[in-house]
Amino acid sequence: MAIEFEAPKPVVQMQTVLKTVAEEMMRSKSRYFDEHEHEIPWDYIEFTHTAMKAMGGGSLAPREEKKQDDPAKPKRPPIGYQLLASQIEMLAWGDVGMYLVTPGGGLGAAAVQAAGSLEQRAKFLARFGEEKPTFAAMCMTESGAGSDTSAIRAKAALDEKTKEWVINGEKIFVTGGDKSFTEYEKLGKGFIVVWASIDPAAGRAGMRAFVVESGTPGVRVVKLEHKLGIRVSDTATISLVDARVPFENILGSPTVEKTTTGFKGAMATFDATRPLVAASGLGVARAALEFLKDKLKENGIEIRYGLPRQRLTNMEREVIDMEIMLKSAWLMVLKAVWLADNQKPNALESSMSKVKAGDVTTRITQKVVEMLGPLGYSREFLAEKWFRDAKITDIYEGTGQINRLVVARQILGYSGSELR
Amino acid sequence: MYSFEPSEEQQMLVEAVAKYASNDLRPASRPAEEGRELPKGLVGKGWDLGVLQASIPESYGGFGEHSAVTGVLAVEELACGDLAGALAVMTPSLFAVPVLLVGNDAQKKEFLPPVIAGEWRSYTAALIEYNFDFDPNDLRTSADLIGNEYVLTGEKAFVPFAKEAEAILVYAKCDGRTQGFIVPGDAPGLTVQDEREKLMGLNALPLYRVKLNGLQVSAAQRLGGAAGHDFEPVLAAMRLASASAALGVARAAFEYARDYAKEREVFGVKVAQKQAIAFMLAEMRTEIEAVRLLTWEAAWKLDQGKDDAFPEAYLAALGAADMAMMVTDRAVQILGGHGYIREHPVEMWMRNARGFAMLTGLAII
Numbered sequence: 001m002a003i004e005f006e007a008p009k010p011v012v013q014m015q016t017v018l019k020t021v022a023e024e025m026m027r028s029k030s031r032y033f034d035e036h037e038h039e040i041p042w043d044y045i046e047f048t049h050t051a052m053k054a055m056g057g058g059s060l061a062p063r064e065e066k067k068q069d070d071p072a073k074p075k076r077p078p079i080g081y082q083l084l085a086s087q088i089e090m091l092a093w094g095d096v097g098m099y100l101v102t103p104g105g106g107l108g109a110a111a112v113q114a115a116g117s118l119e120q121r122a123k124f125l126a127r128f129g130e131e132k133p134t135f136a137a138m139c140m141t142e143s144g145a146g147s148d149t150s151a152i153r154a155k156a157a158l159d160e161k162t163k164e165w166v167i168n169g170e171k172i173f174v175t176g177g178d179k180s181f182t183e184y185e186k187l188g189k190g191f192i193v194v195w196a197s198i199d200p201a202a203g204r205a206g207m208r209a210f211v212v213e214s215g216t217p218g219v220r221v222v223k224l225e226h227k228l229g230i231r232v233s234d235t236a237t238i239s240l241v242d243a244r245v246p247f248e249n250i251l252g253s254p255t256v257e258k259t260t261t262g263f264k265g266a267m268a269t270f271d272a273t274r275p276l277v278a279a280s281g282l283g284v285a286r287a288a289l290e291f292l293k294d295k296l297k298e299n300g301i302e303i304r305y306g307l308p309r310q311r312l313t314n315m316e317r318e319v320i321d322m323e324i325m326l327k328s329a330w331l332m333v334l335k336a337v338w339l340a341d342n343q344k345p346n347a348l349e350s351s352m353s354k355v356k357a358g359d360v361t362t363r364i365t366q367k368v369v370e371m372l373g374p375l376g377y378s379r380e381f382l383a384e385k386w387f388r389d390a391k392i393t394d395i396y397e398g399t400g401q402i403n404r405l406v407v408a409r410q411i412l413g414y415s416g417s418e419l420r
Numbered sequence: 421m422y423s424f425e426p427s428e429e430q431q432m433l434v435e436a437v438a439k440y441a442s443n444d445l446r447p448a449s450r451p452a453e454e455g456r457e458l459p460k461g462l463v464g465k466g467w468d469l470g471v472l473q474a475s476i477p478e479s480y481g482g483f484g485e486h487s488a489v490t491g492v493l494a495v496e497e498l499a500c501g502d503l504a505g506a507l508a509v510m511t512p513s514l515f516a517v518p519v520l521l522v523g524n525d526a527q528k529k530e531f532l533p534p535v536i537a538g539e540w541r542s543y544t545a546a547l548i549e550y551n552f553d554f555d556p557n558d559l560r561t562s563a564d565l566i567g568n569e570y571v572l573t574g575e576k577a578f579v580p581f582a583k584e585a586e587a588i589l590v591y592a593k594c595d596g597r598t599q600g601f602i603v604p605g606d607a608p609g610l611t612v613q614d615e616r617e618k619l620m621g622l623n624a625l626p627l628y629r630v631k632l633n634g635l636q637v638s639a640a641q642r643l644g645g646a647a648g649h650d651f652e653p654v655l656a657a658m659r660l661a662s663a664s665a666a667l668g669v670a671r672a673a674f675e676y677a678r679d680y681a682k683e684r685e686v687f688g689v690k691v692a693q694k695q696a697i698a699f700m701l702a703e704m705r706t707e708i709e710a711v712r713l714l715t716w717e718a719a720w721k722l723d724q725g726k727d728d729a730f731p732e733a734y735l736a737a738l739g740a741a742d743m744a745m746m747v748t749d750r751a752v753q754i755l756g757g758h759g760y761i762r763e764h765p766v767e768m769w770m771r772n773a774r775g776f777a778m779l780t781g782l783a784i785i
Contacts, residue, residue: 305734309738327735331716404699
């Protein structure tokens with residue numbers, strides 16, 4: 001091993017392809033879907049699904065590493081998460097809301113990938129490569145349980161006669177919940193992953209995730225939110241009333257041990273997905289910064305790299321500081337996913353990358369609007385939209401503050417009760 | 421491929437340097453700062469670790485290969501022990517590394533072996549000038565070709581160990597470019613001021629003002645020969661040294677504040693158990709990581725000869741200066757009143773950290 005920063009070839013090739021998609025399928029429609037909330041971008045969905053199938057993928061969910069057939073061949077280090085982070089960054093550079101509407105497993109599949117058995121992964125993840133575009137979503141948040149996921153009230157009780165789980169509860173802020181659960185003719189059969197307790201007295205130890213197939217009776221999408229940004233992505237409220245799911249749809253052990261394994265399963269999902277969410281934010285930040293630099297260039301303003309700080313103009317200082325933030329934040333994402341690819345613990349790096357990306361993404365998009373003056377505030381350009389889209393990065397998948405807490409516990413060696 | 425793991429060789433070097441930094445540099449740092457003098461033997465012991473020697477090829481008297489990545493790893497460790505001590509140990513690099521990077525073959529053969537053979541001796545460099553708008557690419561010190569000789573005129577500031585210098589690499593403006601000139605320590609026309617520089621920090625490091633009054637040097641002493649040299653690679657290596665030294669100082673402050681906060685009791689709990697403090701520490705750790713990766717990438721790009729290595733080294737240096745200021749300021753804040761007292765090192769690190777914004781040229785990797 002040695003320190004290296006050469007992007008792997010598959011990453012570079014994929015970025016070239018996705019850049020075209022981002023420009024032609026996403027940017028051109030960004031404004032339309034921002035102003036027509038809850039319309040579905042069918043063209044984008046169908047195009048990306050077909051394209052990904054043609055490339056042998058079909059799912060944005062982390063893929064199993066292929067078995068090496070020839071043991072004599074030198075083993076290439078796995079790059080699945082690195083590839084995924086780079087894909088997401090490029091699509092988010094196109095339009096982060098639309099990236100969230102990319103067919104494939106999303107966070108739902110990531111949960112199955114992280115907490116499911118081999119059989120479950122085979123059963124639930126295969127569908128994303130099939131004929132129709134298909135979605136899956138993660139249902140964690142409730143009206144009384146946001147960052148504090150241990151406050152989840154949804155319950156799952158085992159019906160001993162039918163060997164089915166009976167789930168009751170209401171989940172809010174489900175990204176892609178509508179496309180994952182509602183049965184659309186143009187879409188394949190999706191699912192939602194619902195977090196509920198199998199033993200409310202056991203606290204976090206009783207928390208489990210359940211795969212709930214689209215169209216399951218008793219489950220309804222009751223509301224779609226109207227948001228500040230990422231408007232093309234649906235954010236659903238899903239109610240579950242005596243919803244029955246097969247016994248084998250539970251991710252993790254069906255019995256409650258005196259441990260918090262189940263809860264830790266959810267948290268392991270976040271270790272895997274936080275750098276990916278960070279990557280999506282950084283795509284928006286890069287779009288905004290590049291737009292600003294283009295506008296400056298058009299107006300004959302050159303950034304004089306190499307000058308000492310006290311000789312730079314304010315505009316130059318701002319641009320340079322934004323570049324420092326963006327580059328270093330991206331490297332933190334890369335390190336976190338590189339650790340994940342190499343199956344090394346990355347809880348600290350993963351949360352740090354999210355803290356940094358949340359800060360950087362909001363800061364850069366806010367600054368770019370400021371630096372562009374009236375052009376920045378105008379809806380004729382996308383800068384103001386990126387500013388609104390970007391804010392979600394510091395909120396979903398663990399707010400900046402929750403991630404600070406995770407980082408602090410890691411560096412101080414404190415448990416949740418020692419540092420509340 | 422991406423990889424964030426230093427090679428085995430690099431890890432061994434880092435471990436050896438880290439041991440010296442914590443066992444030797446750190447304990448000596450406060451008395452050295454107060455007494456304005458590094459203890460005898462300290463610098464020699466650091467020199468014997470062979471960081472510079474290992475970055476020079478055998479053909480020029482060394483036993484390795486130059487690597488910016490190895491350089492930034494080593495400097496972070498040294499500076500984590502003590503910045504003044506680290507800069508003292510590395511002073512001969514200020515002379516040798518530019519010769520290695522942009523000197524011609526004759527210069528490498530002539531000037532490199534004496535620097536790295538045997539004990540630490542003062543081979544140093546003079547870049548900084550005493551102006552508020554000092555810019556390494558726009559120097560006031562001039563080098564004018566008159567006949568066959570270059571005539572150097574001007575004043576340089578903050579020159580480490582100038583008083584005892586065997587040779588000084590003096591940077592001057594020559595035809596609009598920053599160029600290095602190899603000047604023997606006893607050259608006529610070179611005057612080292614008697615009184616040392618008085619700075620906010622780095623008081624253990626002997627720094628001097630140096631006057632150049634019509635000092636004559638031959639074309640053979642111009643770095644790269646009569647045609648001169650690119651200054652960008654040299655400046656990039658200086659900026660990366662500055663960035664990694666800032667990382668070392670910041671890490672020292674972060675670790676000290678973290679350990680203190682885990683000991684100090686307030687309202688019946690450790691102060692680290694308060695989110696106000698814990699979040700500060702989390703942000704300090706995050707920013708250190710951010711700058712470290714940027715510095716590593718820039719160093720790797722420099723080693724690979726990538727197009728954007730120079731601007732990225734510039735970004736790393738600027739980012740590191742800001743980061744070190746933020747981290748050391750917070751370390752003082754976390755210790756509260758105790759942070760302000762000279763019994764603890766954090767106030768010294770805060771003073772040292774402020775220097776990174778203007779002290780490019782005091783270290784090179």
